[in-house]
Amino acid sequence: EPEVTQTPSHQVTQMGQEVILRCVPISNHLYFYWYRQILGQKVEFLVSFYNNEISEKSEIFDDQFSVERPDGSNFTLKIRSTKLEDSAMYFCASSDRGTAYGYTFGSGTRLTVV
Amino acid sequence: AQTVTQSQPEMSVQEAETVTLSCTYDTSESDYYLFWYKQPPSRQMILVIRQEAYKQQNATENRFSVNFQKAAKSFSLKISDSQLGDAAMYFCAYRSGNSGYALNFGKGTSLLVTP
Numbered sequence: 001e002p003e004v005t006q007t008p009s010h011q012v013t014q015m016g017q018e019v020i021l022r023c024v025p026i027s028n029h030l031y032f033y034w035y036r037q038i039l040g041q042k043v044e045f046l047v048s049f050y051n052n053e054i055s056e057k058s059e060i061f062d063d064q065f066s067v068e069r070p071d072g073s074n075f076t077l078k079i080r081s082t083k084l085e086d087s088a089m090y091f092c093a094s095s096d097r098g099t100a101y102g103y104t105f106g107s108g109t110r111l112t113v114v
Numbered sequence: 115a116q117t118v119t120q121s122q123p124e125m126s127v128q129e130a131e132t133v134t135l136s137c138t139y140d141t142s143e144s145d146y147y148l149f150w151y152k153q154p155p156s157r158q159m160i161l162v163i164r165q166e167a168y169k170q171q172n173a174t175e176n177r178f179s180v181n182f183q184k185a186a187k188s189f190s191l192k193i194s195d196s197q198l199g200d201a202a203m204y205f206c207a208y209r210s211g212n213s214g215y216a217l218n219f220g221k222g223t224s225l226l227v228t229p
Contacts (some may be wrong), residue, residue: 031215043159043205045216056214089157095215103217105151105159
């Protein structure tokens with residue numbers, strides 16, 4: 001079964017540093033997403049991406065965040081200057097266009113900001 | 115914005131028994147989709163079951179079924195013949211049929227399965 005692959009599985013970074021989280025969506029999917037889950041809390045939507053541009057973003061997705069699809073396979077989330085409160089599990093997901101059947105999520109990247 | 119409420123922070127069920135997890139949501143839309151996701155200790159999000167709001171028939175996937183009450187805005191998950199591997203966090207999620215593909219999650223219910 002096709003998978004969404006995320007790397008790294010765990011990243012530790014110092015406050016103020018830039019981090020890039022990487023994802024390889026399912027190859028024939030057209031919509032890509034990032035979600036985050038702060039420990040013990042619900043999963044929150046960050047951003048969706050389609051046709052090489054952001055199609056939707058939440059209030060959480062401020063100027064500190066950016067997304068990119070640098071080539072035909074990777075989808076990245078960049079946090080420019082990390083804060084302690086950015087510590088969370090970050091999930092990438094992808095879906096087929098117009099699907100009513102939800103997404104496929106990756107296994108997540110645990111980001112720890114120290 | 116749509117609100118998804120899971121009123122049961124924790125539930126417990128004995129192996130082989132049946133358990134129902136509740137979910138209610140608030141929306142003014144008529145076209146939408148509802149999902150249950152499972153998050154085991156590995157923290158991966160796994161789709162359990164989905165329901166289109168326009169379908170009256172309740173979705174079923176093996177031991178998992180839903181009770182979708184559109185008028186009451188309720189979407190409960192029933193797990194039959196519970197297994198130890200069912201122990202996980204369960205999240206209910208809403209997706210608009212009209213405005214974007216973002217999933218709006220509830221806070222989750224932690225399900226414990228006892229032998």
